[in-house]
Amino acid sequence: EIVLTQSPATLSLSPGERATLSCRASQSVGTYLAWYQQKPGQAPRLLISDASKRATGIPGRFSGSGSGTDFTLTISSLEPEDFAVYYCQQRGDWPPKWTFGQGTKVEIK
Amino acid sequence: QVQLVESGGGVVQPGRSLRLSCAASGFTFSRVGMHWVRQAPGNGPEWVAVIWFDGSDKYYADSVKGRFTISRDNSKNTLYLQMNSLRAEDSAVYYCARDLRKIAFDVWGQGAMVTVSS
Numbered sequence: 001e002i003v004l005t006q007s008p009a010t011l012s013l014s015p016g017e018r019a020t021l022s023c024r025a026s027q028s029v030g031t032y033l034a035w036y037q038q039k040p041g042q043a044p045r046l047l048i049s050d051a052s053k054r055a056t057g058i059p060g061r062f063s064g065s066g067s068g069t070d071f072t073l074t075i076s077s078l079e080p081e082d083f084a085v086y087y088c089q090q091r092g093d094w095p096p097k098w099t100f101g102q103g104t105k106v107e108i109k
Numbered sequence: 110q111v112q113l114v115e116s117g118g119g120v121v122q123p124g125r126s127l128r129l130s131c132a133a134s135g136f137t138f139s140r141v142g143m144h145w146v147r148q149a150p151g152n153g154p155e156w157v158a159v160i161w162f163d164g165s166d167k168y169y170a171d172s173v174k175g176r177f178t179i180s181r182d183n184s185k186n187t188l189y190l191q192m193n194s195l196r197a198e199d200s201a202v203y204y205c206a207r208d209l210r211k212i213a214f215d216v217w218g219q220g221a222m223v224t225v226s227s
Contacts, residue, residue, distance in 0.1 A: 034213035036154075043204055043217035044154060055215060087153055091212050095168050098144070098156035098214075 002026050002092045004101035012109040019075040021104045023088035028068045032091045035064055035073045038103075039084045047086075048073065075106075083108050111135035111216050113205050118221030121195055129221055131188040131205030136216075139163075139183035142208030145190045147201035148220075155201075158190065159208065173199075195225045 003026040013019055023033065031051040036044035046055040048064035051071060061076040075082055088101040117129040131143070145157040158169045158179040167179050178191040188205050203221050206214035 032212050034209075043220055044214075045217070046209070046213055046215045049209055049213040049215070089154075089213065096159065096211060097168070097170065098146075098159075100153045100155065103153045 001097065002029060002090060002099060004088050004090055004099060006088055006101035006104045008104060010105045010107060012107050013078055014109045015078050015080055017078050019078055019082070019106055021073040021086055023071040023073070023101050025069045025090060029090040029092070031067050033066070033071050034089045036087045036089065037084050038087065044087060078106070082106065113207065113216060113218035115203065115205055115218045115221035118203065118223050120224045120226060122227050123196060123225055125195055126191070126193045127195060127223060128192070129190040129203055131218055133186045133188065136207070138186040142211065143181060143188045144206045144208055144214055145179060145203060146206050146214065147203045149201040157203070160188070192223070197225050199223065200225045
């Protein structure tokens, strides 16, 4: 089973700063990787699919990159509403299984 | 607008059964795969099961295989999750989610809480 490891566990930043979140897979997932944002009491929201494609309605300050085993989610300039938990997720090979990382919390410094 | 609404959650004793429903609207339900994803308090999401658009294939997480059954009724735009032999570790918020090209989940419901406790 492919394991996703996210780092750091917590990122303390101020509004306007750049956030860089990492997700590493235990084996190659190609570009079958997605990123989600989750706020307390809400369902996760898809930000990025296919490692770098922004989902509908997602602001341009969110960008994804990487392939294989190393992936990055970048928030170019943090807005107050961006403070949340972020999860990466991959779809393994056949039979398909979808797994999530343990999450990175972006908190206000 | 595109919407998924879960129902059927509640408190149930270990070993008992529960069925969740997910009503879809705002898109052509019969053309997309659908998933159940759960999240225990304080944990990250955990994928549970998927069913293809026409119900032809279903896959399950190892943790629920043999106990849970995913199904759908395309005439009613509704997804189901039959949960049998429930355990304390099945306690979580259960979300239905729309499949995006077998890679990700692009629409989520608001979730249904399931608590397994004696």
